[in-house]
Amino acid sequence: MHDVDSLLFPGFYRSEVVGFxxxxxxxxxxxxxxxGMIKRRSSKGMNPRMAAIMGTFQILWV
Numbered sequence: 909m910h911d912v913d914s915l916l917f918p919g920f921y922r923s924e925v926v927g928f929x930x931x932x933x934x935x936x937x938x939x940x941x942x943x944g945m946i947k948r949r950s951s952k953g954m955n956p957r958m959a960a961i962m963g964t965f966q967i968l969w970v
Contacts, residue, residue, distance in 0.1 A: 933965030
C-alpha cells in the first residue's frame with residue numbers, strides 16, 4: 909500500500925495528517941463530559957457522547 913503526500917500539508921504523508929487529527933480528537937473527546945462533571949460537581953450519569961466520540965476517533969487512529 910503506497911502512502912501519498914498530503915495536499916493540505918506539504919511534507920507530510922496523508923496517513924500522518926489523519927493520525928494527527930485522530931490524536932487531537934481522542935485528546936479532546938473527554939471535554940464535554942469533563943465540563944458537565946464540573947458543572948454538576950458529580951461524575952454520576954456520564955454522557956455516552958464521550959464514548960461515541962472517542963470510539964470514532966480511535967477507529968480513525970487505527
